[in-house]
Amino acid sequence: MKNTRKFVAVAVVIIWLSSFFIVRLEKLNIADKLKKMTANILVDFGYSNSTAISMAKNGSEVPIWLKFITGTSSGVTYIVENGNRFQSVSEKNAEKTAMTWAGKNSRKNTWSGMSGELYRQACQEENEDLELAKKENEAAKKEEKLKGDSEKIKQKDIVISHNSRAALKANISKINTLKKGLNRNYLLKNFYITDSTTSIDNEIFNVKKLLSADLRIKKNRRKPQILIFHTHGGSEAFRDSKSGVVSQSIVGVGTTLTYYLKKQGYNVIHDTTRYDIINGRIDRNRAYNNAANQVKRTLQKYPSVQVVIDLHRDGVGNKVHRTTVINGKRTAQIMLFNGLSRNRRGNIGYLYNPNLQYNLAFSLQLKLKCMENYTDFAKPVYLKGYRYNLHLRKRSLLIELGNENNTLQEAKNAMPHLAGVIGQVLGGR
Secondary structure, X not given: OHHHXXXXXXXXXXXXXXXXXXXXXXXXXXXXXXXXXXXXXXXXXXXXXXXXXXXXXXXXXXXXHHHHHHHXXXXXXXXXXXXXXXXXXXXXXXXXXXXHOOOOEOOOOEOOHHHHHHHHHHHHHHHHHHHHHHHHHHHHHHXXXXXXXXXXXXXXXXXXXXXXXXXXXXXXXXXXHHHHHXXXXXXXXXXXXXXXXXXXXXXXXXXXXXXXXXXXXXXXXOOOOEEEEOOOOOOOEOOOOOOOOHHHEHHHHHHHHHHHHHHOOOOEEEOOOOOOEEOOEEOOOOHHHHHHHHHHXXXXXXXXXXXXXXXXXXXXXXXXXXXXXXXXXEEEOEEEEEEOOEEOOEEOHHHOOOOHHHHHHXXXXXXXXXXXXXXXXXXXXEEEXXXXXXXXXXXXXXXXXXXXXXXXXXXXXXXXXXXXXXXXXXXXX
């Protein structure tokens, strides 16, 4: 066996050297025959098209005679170009070759030549099969999880949808009970929260009058119709608002409300003055007086304004996050607010409000529209003792939007819905 291997090796070298020199003598038929013969001898002893080439390319230790052949003979090119015919060797022949050709190590199980390539190929295919199986398994688990998540989401949506329908049905039932019975006690119990600073005057809570008050206005793009301002524009922002950035405060949200009201066809003025900043400092106590002076001048300049909205962000001093979900978006809730110009002893004479009945009618009708359209967008209307500049127009509103625990986006998400219900009441829909 040893002598045979030496003979073959010498023969291969002689043939390849002959091929090398003969190829240089133009194109002779004998060159191709020698190439094929040499290739066949290599294949028979376990060398495939890739053995010497791959060893040379990846920098492995290659026998000096293989380096010579791969570096000097065009016979290697032939092997590469005709590589498919060298892949047909059987496993049995590969194993036989491994046992007879140098490179077999029974302990490390490393083979050379074609048998070594087939062994590596088998390992690679096995690894690829394992990897593919692993990926398929992971994909199956992922698909199963997605199905499960989808089913959970679907079930959740069904529950939310069911709860929403039930809540809207309950809202409509309350509204119908109010309209049918016109009961004052039912009104106060189900639609209002009364602050301890004030008391109820039964005469001004005439249910029939509040529900039937005509608050419609005709749209007019040429003359201002709605004024939006912010008594506390300097001190009211949101959880993620950047300090001092006006566009991220309640004033910036007022810009969003202005946009949606204009989109409905109303002519809107947005007063961005921060009335609680007096002499460069926050002064919330004097903010209402400061705002009243300027708003009066604006109304004198634009007598066509019929709706005045003082947009605030509520402050609760706790961790309550006042949100609802509308169309899949977390949305700040609103709370409509009325000052009754009345303390616990009775009416406050110097805070007389000739438009109080209309103010109450406007906020109540908006509250009912919110209940008809949304499950819990609007909290009960809040009643407090003072006047809060609501006397300046019949259709005056003070709106508390969310609180300090809401995000800016949650506040802005509320604006198209707020503008929508305002439009419904002003349009008599």
